[in-house]
Amino acid sequence: MKSVQLSHGGGGEETNTxxxxxxxxxFENDILIKAEDAAVLEVKKKIAFTTDSFTVSPIxxxxxxxxxxxxxxxxxxxxMMGARPLYLSSxxxxxxxxxxxxxxxxxxxxxxELAKSGAKIVCGDTKVVPRGSLDKIFINTAGIxxxxxxxxxxxxxxxxxxxxxxxxVGRHGATILMEREGLDISSDLQSDCETLWPAVEGxxxxxxxxxxxxxxxxxGLSAVLNEWAQASDICIEVEEDSVGxxxxxxxxxxxxxxxxxxxxxxxxxxxAVASEDAEKALQVLRQYHFCENASVIGTVSEKYPSKVxxxxxxxxxxxxxxxxxxxxxxxx
Amino acid sequence: MNELQLKDLxxxxxxxxxxxxxAKEIEELAKGLDETLNIMEVCGGHTHTIMKYGLPQxxxxxxxxxxxxxxxxxxxxxxxxxxxxxxxxxxxxxxxTLGDMIRVPGSKTSLAVERAAGxxxxxxxxxxxxxxxxxxxxxxxxxxxxxxxxxxxxxxxxVIKHTVDQGIKNLFFHINHVLVPPAVDAIMADGKAKIxxxxxxxxxxxxxxxxxxxxxxxxxNTPVAVSGFEPVDVLQGILMMVRQKLxxxxxxxxxxxxxxxxxxNLKAQQLNDTYMRPRAHFRWRxxxxxxxxxxxxxxxxxxxxxxxxxxxxxxTEPIDDHKLCICGTILKGLAKPMDCKVFGxxxxxxxxxxxxxxxxxxxxxxxxxxxxxxx
Numbered sequence: 234m235k236s237v238q239l240s241h242g243g244g245g246e247e248t249n250t251x252x253x254x255x256x257x258x259x260f261e262n263d264i265l266i267k268a269e270d271a272a273v274l275e276v277k278k279k280i281a282f283t284t285d286s287f288t289v290s291p292i293x294x295x296x297x298x299x300x301x302x303x304x305x306x307x308x309x310x311x312x313m314m315g316a317r318p319l320y321l322s323s324x325x326x327x328x329x330x331x332x333x334x335x336x337x338x339x340x341x342x343x344x345x346e347l348a349k350s351g352a353k354i355v356c357g358d359t360k361v362v363p364r365g366s367l368d369k370i371f372i373n374t375a376g377i378x379x380x381x382x383x384x385x386x387x388x389x390x391x392x393x394x395x396x397x398x399x400x401x402v403g404r405h406g407a408t409i410l411m412e413r414e415g416l417d418i419s420s421d422l423q424s425d426c427e428t429l430w431p432a433v434e435g436x437x438x439x440x441x442x443x444x445x446x447x448x449x450x451x452x453g454l455s456a457v458l459n460e461w462a463q464a465s466d467i468c469i470e471v472e473e474d475s476v477g478x479x480x481x482x483x484x485x486x487x488x489x490x491x492x493x494x495x496x497x498x499x500x501x502x503x504x505a506v507a508s509e510d511a512e513k514a515l516q517v518l519r520q521y522h523f524c525e526n527a528s529v530i531g532t533v534s535e536k537y538p539s540k541v542x543x544x545x546x547x548x549x550x551x552x553x554x555x556x557x558x559x560x561x562x563x564x565x
Numbered sequence: 566m567n568e569l570q571l572k573d574l575x576x577x578x579x580x581x582x583x584x585x586x587x588a589k590e591i592e593e594l595a596k597g598l599d600e601t602l603n604i605m606e607v608c609g610g611h612t613h614t615i616m617k618y619g620l621p622q623x624x625x626x627x628x629x630x631x632x633x634x635x636x637x638x639x640x641x642x643x644x645x646x647x648x649x650x651x652x653x654x655x656x657x658x659x660x661x662t663l664g665d666m667i668r669v670p671g672s673k674t675s676l677a678v679e680r681a682a683g684x685x686x687x688x689x690x691x692x693x694x695x696x697x698x699x700x701x702x703x704x705x706x707x708x709x710x711x712x713x714x715x716x717x718x719x720x721x722x723x724v725i726k727h728t729v730d731q732g733i734k735n736l737f738f739h740i741n742h743v744l745v746p747p748a749v750d751a752i753m754a755d756g757k758a759k760i761x762x763x764x765x766x767x768x769x770x771x772x773x774x775x776x777x778x779x780x781x782x783x784x785x786n787t788p789v790a791v792s793g794f795e796p797v798d799v800l801q802g803i804l805m806m807v808r809q810k811l812x813x814x815x816x817x818x819x820x821x822x823x824x825x826x827x828x829x830n831l832k833a834q835q836l837n838d839t840y841m842r843p844r845a846h847f848r849w850r851x852x853x854x855x856x857x858x859x860x861x862x863x864x865x866x867x868x869x870x871x872x873x874x875x876x877x878x879x880x881t882e883p884i885d886d887h888k889l890c891i892c893g894t895i896l897k898g899l900a901k902p903m904d905c906k907v908f909g910x911x912x913x914x915x916x917x918x919x920x921x922x923x924x925x926x927x928x929x930x931x932x933x934x935x936x937x938x939x940x
Contacts, residue, residue: 480570480571480572483571483572484571484572487571487575488571489690545581545618545619546581547581547582547584547585547588547618547623547796548581548585548622548623549618549619549620549622549623550619550622551616551617551619552934554934
């Protein structure tokens with residue numbers, strides 16, 4: 234079976250073959266194939282710029298792989314600033330011996346994911362490191378996007394804003410946990426990994442007064458809401474029952490003592506919208522298959538500044554904490 | 566017939582309407598109580614339910630909770646955490662343990678810090694994985710640092726049984742299994758504790774049977790309700806105890822009848838007895854030395870006992886908590902976390918000075934996180 238060798242990262246003929254057969258073939262665009270030392274870009278508006286490194290075990294999981302993740306992750310960070318994703322860099326760090334077919338599968342899914350936002354990979358780098366130096370493959374992507382709607386910020390939440398979630402929470406974290414720990418549970422649970430830009434573009438086109446957007450990645454919904462409450466010095470009141478959690482995610486949380494609201498997502502975003510636009514925002518979101526269960530989960534108030542309060546259906550309230558430390562299952 | 570779903574097992578026991586109805590009934594009946602019902606929920610799992618579902622907000626002021634010592638991580642004295650660290654630092658060794666144990670600091674570092682320093686330390690999801698890891702690493706010593714109350718003991722016993730039966734030569738055990746009844750007796754011993762009712766840990770009782778609490782009503786004249794871990798279970802247990810008080814009874818009752826009997830799981834008990842026996846002494850963080858309050862491997866399994874095999878590298882000096890820590894007093898219901906001078910200042914969940922702050926199930930930790938909540 235063909236595998237990636239140290240020579241593929243050596244800068245010589247093998248490197249060129251890898252670049253031509255794989256990266257140019259799947260990422261092809263005018264800027265990339267010029268093969269200059271740096272990509273030359275023309276940008277007319279204010280830009281957003283972000284970077285993220287991706288490492289996930291297993292590298293292929295139900296609902297995606299590290300390639301899909303590396304594009305969706307960076308594109309989503311741009312989208313959450315109201316920026317249309319335009320140009321990405323991609324840097325691969327590959328452990329010697331990775332199967333060539335796996336690498337090809339990863340690159341293919343990156344290309345497929347790029348098509349969803351129209352963003353292009355315009356520059357890149359490949360390093361191959363000796364076996365044992367890293368776990369199979371790390372990918373770094375950086376991205377530039379043109380700001381289509383300004384003033385979307387963590388510190389822009391206002392009293393009376395409506396908080397929405399684009400879908401149910403916890404899928405990516407629960408999926409990875411299940412696969413990583415080799416839990417013998419049969420489940421059709423899939424990661425929510427997805428490019429969110431089309432939905433954000435839809436909101437901008439419809440002129441929705443979006444105050445804050447954030448994808449609920451590591452730390453999950455709990456982290457986003459707490460970051461917002463602190464940055465905007467407001468209180469977010471959440472109706473616990475309105476937060477969507479699938480039966481599969483709930484089941485895994487039950488067995489291991491996790492909170493679904495703390496689990497990572499890779500295609501789920503949280504919105505703060507002016508209350509008069511809330512209904513319209515929901516209508517827009519529900520047109521996209523990955524947001525068809527978008528719902529209102531709470532409101533912004535001044536009750537406990539910098540805090541997130543969960544209201545239960547049985548009439549009690551508690552603070553929702555920022556998740557701390559690594560995720561460890563409760564013992565009993 | 567529809568397939569049974571996991572949620573069918575808990576949905577009804579979290580039903581908002583049922584929760585409100587039970588709370589209402591408790592409130593009505595509690596008007597007739599002539600003293601505050603100070604309920605100790607012994608088990609950290611119950612503390613978690615009480616906090617997560619905000620049950621104190623639904624109950625009248627004369628129903629109070631005193632969070633008990635029932636979290637196996639919280640009660641682990643620092644010198645035994647140092648044992649785990651010393652074992653993990655041995656050459657060619659994999660140390661296995663469960664959950665929060667990774668995070669809790671010993672006298673100098675924690676397992677998490679040592680893991681980051683390159684030692685092979687793994688948190689298991691199920692103790693049975695220890696067998697797999699030992700077989701996959703025949704050239705390494707694999708040490709299972711076993712923790713937990715009676716609930717988790719049979720799982721360790723099962724791993725030991727397989728180790729013995731399969732002749733696995735590289736898997737060793739450091740046993741820290743502790744027992745509920747002696748700890749409760751230690752808290753009640755001086756007669757000063759304010760506790761006048763107990764919610765019995767039900768998962769423990771699935772194994773041991775409710776019989777292990779039989780002496781509590783006799784010795785301390787307190788009602789006991791062995792309750793499940795869902796909010797409806799806890800509230801129903803409280804209701805049973807309020808009724809007992811009103812009727813002048815002090816009895817052992819089982820609320821969690823769907824899994825608990827008086828006798829318990831005899832097979833599991835037998836399995837434990839085969840491999841373990843009571844340990845003469847165990848020091849509980851926050852309470853101190855309690856005789857016969859823990860288990861150890863039987864002498865015929867010395868060849869699996871990490872405490873004996875590696876005794877020369879294990880520290881023996883007891884390490885007490887900070888002298889300002891008042892966990893012991895808090896456990897008796899004689900003080901609230903806020904009464905402690907170091908609470909929230911020198912002692913926080915990130916750098917706990919005492920047992921009650923250590924895990925999310927400890928009372929100081931719960932107060933720290935929920936302080937200021939919510940009438």
